Amino acid sequence: MDWITTVDHKKIAILYLWAGGLFFGIGGLEAILIRIQLIKPMNTFLDAQTFNELITMHGTTMIFLGVMPVIFALMNAVIPLQIGARDVAFPFLNSLGFWTFLFGGLLLNLSWVMGGAPDAGWTAYTPLSGKGYSATHGVDFYTIGLQIAGLGTLIGGINFLATIITMRAPGMSFMRMPMFAWATFITSAIILFAFPAVTVGLVLLTFDRILDANFFNVAGGGNPVLWQHIFWIFGHPEVYILILPAFGIISEVIPTFSRKRLFGYSSMVFATILIAFLGFMVWAHHMFTTGLGPVANALFSVSTMLIAVPTGIKIFNWLFTMWGGQVRFTTPNLFAAGFIPTFTMGGVTGVMLASAPADFQFHDTYFVVAHFHYVIVGGLVLGLFAGLHYWWPKMFGRMLSETLGKWTFWTFIIGFHLTFFVQHFLGLMGMQRRVFTYLPNQQFDTLNLVSTVGAFLMGVGMIIFLVNVFLTSRRPADAPEDPWEDGRTLEWTIPSPPPEYNFKQTPLVRGLDAFWKEKMAGHKGMTPAEPVGPIHMPSATILPFLMSVGIFIAGLGFMFSRDEFSSSIMSFLFNNYIVTALGLLITFGSMLMRSLFDDHGWHIEPEELEGR
Amino acid sequence: MMKTWQAGKRLLPMTAALGLLLAGCGREDLSVLRPQGPVAESSYGLMKLSITIMIVVLLIVFSIAAYVWIRFRRKKDQNEIPEQVEGSFKLEVLWTVIPLILVIVLAIPTVKVVFAAGNDHSDDKDAIKVKVTGHQYWWEFEYTDYGITTAQDLIIPTGKHIAFELSTKDVLHSFWVPSLAGKMDTNPDGTVNRFSFSAPNEGVYRGKCAELCGPSHGFMEFKVKSVSGEAFDKWVASMKAPESVMPEDPVLAEKFKSQCLSCHAIGSMPASPVAPSLTGIGSRESVAGILLNDDTREDGAPVLENLKTWLHDPQSVKPGNKMPNPKDKGLSDEEIDGIAEFLAGYTLD
Ligand code: HEM
Ligand SMILES: [Cu+2]
Numbered sequence: 001m002d003w004i005t006t007v008d009h010k011k012i013a014i015l016y017l018w019a020g021g022l023f024f025g026i027g028g029l030e031a032i033l034i035r036i037q038l039i040k041p042m043n044t045f046l047d048a049q050t051f052n053e054l055i056t057m058h059g060t061t062m063i064f065l066g067v068m069p070v071i072f073a074l075m076n077a078v079i080p081l082q083i084g085a086r087d088v089a090f091p092f093l094n095s096l097g098f099w100t101f102l103f104g105g106l107l108l109n110l111s112w113v114m115g116g117a118p119d120a121g122w123t124a125y126t127p128l129s130g131k132g133y134s135a136t137h138g139v140d141f142y143t144i145g146l147q148i149a150g151l152g153t154l155i156g157g158i159n160f161l162a163t164i165i166t167m168r169a170p171g172m173s174f175m176r177m178p179m180f181a182w183a184t185f186i187t188s189a190i191i192l193f194a195f196p197a198v199t200v201g202l203v204l205l206t207f208d209r210i211l212d213a214n215f216f217n218v219a220g221g222g223n224p225v226l227w228q229h230i231f232w233i234f235g236h237p238e239v240y241i242l243i244l245p246a247f248g249i250i251s252e253v254i255p256t257f258s259r260k261r262l263f264g265y266s267s268m269v270f271a272t273i274l275i276a277f278l279g280f281m282v283w284a285h286h287m288f289t290t291g292l293g294p295v296a297n298a299l300f301s302v303s304t305m306l307i308a309v310p311t312g313i314k315i316f317n318w319l320f321t322m323w324g325g326q327v328r329f330t331t332p333n334l335f336a337a338g339f340i341p342t343f344t345m346g347g348v349t350g351v352m353l354a355s356a357p358a359d360f361q362f363h364d365t366y367f368v369v370a371h372f373h374y375v376i377v378g379g380l381v382l383g384l385f386a387g388l389h390y391w392w393p394k395m396f397g398r399m400l401s402e403t404l405g406k407w408t409f410w411t412f413i414i415g416f417h418l419t420f421f422v423q424h425f426l427g428l429m430g431m432q433r434r435v436f437t438y439l440p441n442q443q444f445d446t447l448n449l450v451s452t453v454g455a456f457l458m459g460v461g462m463i464i465f466l467v468n469v470f471l472t473s474r475r476p477a478d479a480p481e482d483p484w485e486d487g488r489t490l491e492w493t494i495p496s497p498p499p500e501y502n503f504k505q506t507p508l509v510r511g512l513d514a515f516w517k518e519k520m521a522g523h524k525g526m527t528p529a530e531p532v533g534p535i536h537m538p539s540a541t542i543l544p545f546l547m548s549v550g551i552f553i554a555g556l557g558f559m560f561s562r563d564e565f566s567s568s569i570m571s572f573l574f575n576n577y578i579v580t581a582l583g584l585l586i587t588f589g590s591m592l593m594r595s596l597f598d599d600h601g602w603h604i605e606p607e608e609l610e611g612r
Numbered sequence: 613m614m615k616t617w618q619a620g621k622r623l624l625p626m627t628a629a630l631g632l633l634l635a636g637c638g639r640e641d642l643s644v645l646r647p648q649g650p651v652a653e654s655s656y657g658l659m660k661l662s663i664t665i666m667i668v669v670l671l672i673v674f675s676i677a678a679y680v681w682i683r684f685r686r687k688k689d690q691n692e693i694p695e696q697v698e699g700s701f702k703l704e705v706l707w708t709v710i711p712l713i714l715v716i717v718l719a720i721p722t723v724k725v726v727f728a729a730g731n732d733h734s735d736d737k738d739a740i741k742v743k744v745t746g747h748q749y750w751w752e753f754e755y756t757d758y759g760i761t762t763a764q765d766l767i768i769p770t771g772k773h774i775a776f777e778l779s780t781k782d783v784l785h786s787f788w789v790p791s792l793a794g795k796m797d798t799n800p801d802g803t804v805n806r807f808s809f810s811a812p813n814e815g816v817y818r819g820k821c822a823e824l825c826g827p828s829h830g831f832m833e834f835k836v837k838s839v840s841g842e843a844f845d846k847w848v849a850s851m852k853a854p855e856s857v858m859p860e861d862p863v864l865a866e867k868f869k870s871q872c873l874s875c876h877a878i879g880s881m882p883a884s885p886v887a888p889s890l891t892g893i894g895s896r897e898s899v900a901g902i903l904l905n906d907d908t909r910e911d912g913a914p915v916l917e918n919l920k921t922w923l924h925d926p927q928s929v930k931p932g933n934k935m936p937n938p939k940d941k942g943l944s945d946e947e948i949d950g951i952a953e954f955l956a957g958y959t960l961d
Contacts, residue, residue, distance in 0.1 A: 048827035048931040121824045127800065128783040128825060133748075218800040224784065225803060258684070264699035267708075289786060289797050289822075291805035294730035298723045305715045305722075312669075312711040313704065319676045320703065325694045326686035337681060344673045348666035355718060357725040358658040360794020361644045364786060364822040428645050429638030430790040432822045435830025439902060441911045442818075443638055520693070 005540040007091035008500055012098050013076035013395065019102050020069030026109065027061035028462060030054050035419075035455040038448050041440040051436035052119040053138065057112075059122030060142065063238070064149055065105040067380055071245045072101075072156055074387050075184050077395045079160060081491035081498060082178045084169025084507050084514075089162035091538040092594070097155035099548035104149025107555055111141035118142035121434060123231055124205065126216035126224040131209045137559060143206040144555040150195055150202070151551075157191030160184050169490070170529040171509035175269070178489045178513075179262060182269055183248025186276045190237045190244070193280065198234035201227065210562060225290055232283035240279040242376060244272060246343075246383025247314060250336050252489070253386050254318050257333035258325030259486050261513055264317040271310035278307045288356045289363050297356040304354035311347055315340065330484065331405030335386035338413045342382060346374025349424065364434075367427025373420045382413070385465075390484070397477030397497040404468035412461030418454025422447040488516035493526050501535045504528075504609050532610070534603040541599070546590045554583025642818045644790045651793035651809040654725050661721060665714050729794075732775060732806035739773040739808065742766065746778075746785030746798040748825055749832040749933055750888050750901060760851040761877075763888030764901045766819070766836045769844035771812055778805040781885065786823035789836050795822045811838035816897055827932035835897040850960040851891060859954040868951055871941045878958075887935065892960035893919075900929055916956040923948045 003015060034054050037046045046054070080088055088094050111117040116136030120129035129139045164185045168177065177185075205227065207213035214220025216227050255262045262268060284292060284300040292300075318340060329337065349371040353359050362368055385408070393399045426447050431438060438444050482492040490507060491498075493515050505528030511517045518526055557579030565571040573579050637645045647653045733739040743754040744766075754761045756777075768774050778787055780798035788795035793809035811817070821832035839847070857879065858865040875887035883889055898904050899918040906912030913921075924945070926935045938948050 048830075052824070052827060052829075125784055125824070133783050133826065218802060223802075224800060258694075259686075260694050261696045261698070263697060264704050267699065267704045289795050291797060291799065291803060294727045298726045301722050301726065302715075302719045305719055308715055309708060309711045312707055315673060316676075316707040317699070317704070319673070319680060320697075320700075322680040322684055324697065325684050326690055327681060327684050328686045337677075340677055341670075341674055344670060348669055351715075351718070352659065352662040352666060355658050355662055355722040357655050357722065357729050357794065358662060360729070360796070361652070361655045361659070361790065363795060425637060428643065430642040430644065430818065430820070432788070432820050432830070434824040436827070437830055439833075439911065441909070442642060 002540075004545050005542045007095045007538050007540055007544075009076045009080055009088045009091065009094060010395070010498060010500075012094055013073045015098055015102075016069045016073035016076060017395075019098075019105070020066060020073060023061055023065035023105055023109075024067070024070070027058055027066045028459065030058035030061065032455060032459060034058060035452040037436065038438075039452040040449065041438050041442075041445055043437055046436065048436040049119065052121075052434070053117035055434055056118045056121055056124075056138075056142075057109075060108065060118070060146070061105075062376075063122065063242070064146060064153075065101075065108070067242060067376070067384065068153060069101060070384050070388075071187075071242070071380075072098075072153075074249070074384070074391060075156075075160060075245070078391055078491055079163065079181055079184050080167070081394070081494065081502060082181050082489050083164060083167060083172060084490050084503060084509065085163065085167040086502050086506075086535065087167075087538065088159050089166060090159050092541065092544060093155050093159050095541070096544035096547060097152040097159065099152070099544050100155070100551060101149045101152030103548045103552040104145050104147070104152065107148060107552055108141050108145030111138055111145075114141075123235070124227075125231075126205070126208075126227045127218070129205065129227075130217060131212075140206070140209055140559045143202045143209070144559055147199065147202045147206070148548075148551050148555055150199060153191060154195045154199075157188040157195070160188040161192065164188075169503075169506050169509050172514070175266065176509060176512045176514070179251035179265070179268060180245075180248035182272055183244045183251070186272050187241050187244045190241050190276050190279065194234045194237035194241065197230055198238075201230035201234065204230075210558065225287075228287055228290060229283070232286045233280075236283040236286065237276075237279045239372075239375070240276055242380050244276065246339070246380045247272065249383045249387035249390070250318060250339055253332045253336040253390050254321050255513075256390075256484055256486050256488055257328045257330055257336075258322045259328075260321055260325035261488070261516070262317065263320040263323075264313070265512060267313055268317055271313045274310040275307060278303065278310070282307065285354060285356075285359070288359045301354055301356045305351055308347065308351050315344055315347075330389075331400065331402055331409060332386045332390035332484075334406065334409045335382050335389065338409065339379065339382040339386065342374060342378035342413070342416070346371060346378050349374065362427065364432055365427035366423040366431045366433055369433050370420045370423035370427065373423075377416060377420070385409070385412070391491075392472075393479035393483040394491055394496050394498070396473070397479050397495075398472045398475055399479050399483055400472050401468050404464055404471070408461050408465045408468065410461075411464060412458055415454045415457025415459070415461055419451050419458060420454070422450050422454075426451075482515075486516075488513040490514055490526070501537065501604055501609075504535075505532055506530050532606045534605050535609070536601055536603055538601045539599050541594075543590045543594050547587045550583045550586030550588075550590065552583070553586065554580045557581075557583055639818075640791065641816060642790055646791060648791040648813060648815065648817065649793065649809055649811045651729070652791055654728065655794050658718075658722060658725055662718055665718060669711075669714070729807070731808070733773040733808040734775045734777070734806050736773055736775065739775040740768060741775045741777070742768075743777045744779075744787055744798065746780040746782075746787070746821065746825070746832075747886075747934075748782050749821070749828040749930055751787075751819075751821075751832070751834040752883070752888065754883065755848070758848050758852065760848065761883035761889055762851065762891065764834050764898060765896045766834060767844060767847050768811060768836060768838050769841045770814055770838050771810060772841075773808050773810050775808045776806060778807075779803075783825045784823045785821045785825050785832065787819070788822040789817050789819040791817050792836060797823060811836070814838055814840060828930040831900075831902050831930045833898075833901045835901075837897060847960065857958055859950065861950065864947060864950045864954070867943060867947055868954070871938065871943060872951070875935070890955065890958070893958055894956050895959035895961070900926075900933075903929065914956075916952060919952040919955050920949060923952050 037043050116138045118138035120134050127133055204215040208215050214222045216222045216224050251262055282304045285304045288297050353362050389400055389405055431444050479496040481495055507526035508529040560574045561577055640646045647656045741756050745752040752763050753766045778796055778798045780800055785798045786795045792811055796805050796807050817836040819834040819836050859868055876890045877884045878890045899922050903918035904912035905915040907914045922929055923938050
């Protein structure tokens with residue numbers, strides 16, 4: 001109950017982590033099944049339809065439900081602490097964002113048991129995703145599930161923007177903000193601009209499918225290529241929503257374990273902003289083969305290549321952060337170290353893809369599969385592992401085992417390169433992506449086998465991580481405030497895990513890497529910016545949970561509103577939009593409650609603060 | 613100036629070595645790395661250029677990384693605080709400008725080739741014009757200047773530009789012959805795509821569909837057969853003047869007419885919009901695009917056997933395809949075998 005009603009950002013972080021872990025596990029199982037099917041030519045382990053459902057759900061799950069919540073978990077756990085805030089700007093919305101995300105994800109995954117998962121690829125290109133070619137409810141689960149989950153992401157993004165703009169501790173100017181806070185800030189801005197596009201797209205596709213609209217239907221005057229534009233105007237920035245937080249994490253971990261400040265801080269900030277900006281200009285590089293014509297192809301080619309410049313700045317700044325430092329290979333730093341070459345490899349294949357005439361060959365092949373896994377897994381997932389191992393003691397008060405952590409790292413990264421490196425060659429040798437099997441004698445067999453073996457090794461790495469988490473959770477919570485000893489930012493100045501009010505007194509920030517600066521000046525902790533006083537706390541509430549349940553019910557009701565049921569009561573309820581209305585009633589009812597009943601929260605009094 | 617020239621000279625042998633290495637990859641009739649025509653060649657040229665640049669970048673990053681990890685590893689009882697360097701304006705400008713130069717080096721030829729590839733030969737009198745139509749899960753080729761239509765096998769004369777006009781009857785597909793050219797999507801009516809390629813050498817090249825189009829997407833293959841000019845003219849002539857063939861047995865002929873020709877076309881019948889033309893199917897490279905008619909190879913079989921495989925259960929060959937099972941149309945096993953024998957013997961020339 002405590003977990004359902006909480007509005008504490010630290011607990012919501014843990015909720016995001018568990019939910020993300022759950023979906024990540026589902027997506028991982030789907031990946032293993034896909035790789036088993038592709039272990040040899042003409043394999044019959046899965047049938048073609050199931051395979052297409054698996055690839056669709058694997059992609060959708062991993063991107064929207066697997067890695068995004070883990071990113072949000074780390075942001076929630078760390079951002080208020082790093083900027084010296086007691087909470088996020090809108091705790092109620094924070095909780096609402098989590099629950100809509102969770103219920104959206106659950107709705108999407110219900111498709112497995114409710115008559116067919118989406119099967120048109122995670123990009124859901126029309127007309128294949130239209131009613132005519134994808135007749136089960138699969139794609140409806142996709143459009144409505146993602147719509148609900150996306151709501152949560154948008155809410156989360158806005159919340160972080162407001163938090164970072166308004167709640168930084170005294171003295172923390174923007175140019176004194178830790179890089180992870182910067183990354184969160186820019187990421188949230190991208191979310192704010194990119195998610196509305198996909199929201200619109202999903203609404204249009206839902207209308208096409210459920211209300212027989214004609215936005216993408218050629219016979220009715222619609223245009224299927226329009227979907228691709230809408231999808232990628234969102235989809236490309238989405239890639240940066242994923243990778244910028246990883247950049248942020250790496251920029252925290254490397255300085256800490258090199259005992260040096262980040263090299264070229266201001267150019268890092270500048271590069272981040274530039275990447276976000278360019279990220280919005282290059283969506284059509286996913287569409288070179290759609291027939292945009294040479295002018296568009298040339299423009300999008302060149303603008304895409306330009307992204308290499310700010311990305312290069314970042315890589316060299318990280319390398320030169322370690323230069324002259326004292327590099328310690330703890331588990332988080334191992335992951336950060338693995339990140340640099342791996343992500344660089346994904347980056348350079350990106351530049352190769354940017355060359356349109358060459359992309360005519362790369363597009364929709366395993367070369368592309370290799371490229372985006374190098375960026376998303378080799379970049380983001382390694383970054384998340386670095387961040388999780390790094391902040392785990394702060395989140396849970398317990399240090400993860402270093403030995404198991406190192407095992408996780410080595411099995412995971414070796415498995416990763418085995419799986420995906422060979423796929424570059426598969427693509428160049430003529431293997432298209434999204435094929436449920438392949439004919440023998442095309443020289444694809446050995447490389448596919450290697451790839452599957454690698455996937456299992458990555459699976460082993462994941463299991464070791466879970467074992468580590470499990471064993472750690474049974475040990476006493478005795479992590480010190482600054483467990484890595486060289487912490488540089490504010491989160492390391494308070495107990496692990498932090499008390500519910502984070503900071504007894506808001507700290508006064510006197511420079512970049514505020515804590516490190518105080519330590520170097522010979523101080524034990526931060527100088528407070530205020531006297532001890534009562535701390536205002538928001539009340540726990542179940543309303544966000546109820547609102548999300550309502551939207552979930554409304555979504556299901558809308559989806560089945562045109563179906564024939566064997567029981568007439570069911571038909572009556574669904575076909576007259578009664579279920580939909582009921583769901584919306586719950587949601588709007590909860591909103592009304594929220595507006596009518598003022599809740600001013602409560603205070604923690606100074607005596608209580610001192611009493612501990 | 614001197615410096616860039618020297619760097620170029622150093623890159624040259626590396627490009628050559630890389631080219632050799634990559635050329636060992638894959639089958640000649642299928643691999644992007646073994647281009648068999650000028651269009652694939654130009655993509656391959658860009659790929660070689662970009663990968664050379666990228667490998668140089670990787671080597672630099674890897675060596676700096678390896679160096680700092682080893683050289684600046686924290687040693688036991690090393691406890692002094694390292695100098696907190698703010699950054700270095702010079703260095704940062706350096707690694708902004710160098711990537712910028714590399715990008716320009718790649719961007720110039722890219723733009724050149726983009727515009728060259730935009731040349732689609734659609735009003736070149738000398739080019740062979742082919743209208744390609746994608747269907748779930750087969751390919752139709754209409755030679756507009758000759759008034760003939762075929763399926764699954766695209767026959768082209770060597771050395772000539774083939775000007776394509778691409779579209780689809782249902783969902784998106786993507787037309788791809790890796791060893792001859794990059795791919796191009798087939799969009800539904802309204803947004804017709806054009807491009808062209810040519811094949812200087814005789815041979816059979818494997819073509820694929822590269823855009824997810826349903827369960828049998830992976831099986832939506834076709835063959836490009838490039839033949840000499842005379843052989844091509846002969847093929848066109850025999851396509852244009854087909855004898856009116858029918859199975860000899862009148863019962864079988866009736867069944868074939870009523871059950872198969874309701875969707876398929878043969879000979880001078882107008883091309884059907886729902887099923888591949890069967891004209892000269894006995895001399896095709898494959899049945900259904902994937903069952904190879906070549907009993908000299910281990911993954912091939914005689915055309916008769918392939919036809920039987922297909923006709924006895926089309927769904928098991930290509931899941932989700934739109935052809936009804938002949939058995940469900942009231943054909944007995946013997947009749948199916950009979951039709952298969954007839955089709956196997958239905959060759960051109
Ligand atoms: C017993 C009668 C039939 C025979 C002998 C027959 C024969 C064939 C053959 C040999 C192919 C492969 C063609 C190629 O590779 O070029 C094929 C494919 C096909 N047939 Fe038929 N067919 C028959 C009935 C039908 C009917 C009635 C329909 C339409 C309802 C139909 C629709 C198709 C389609 C859509 C394909 C393409 C499948 C794919 O490759 O995805 N066929 N048929
Ligand atoms: Cu396809």
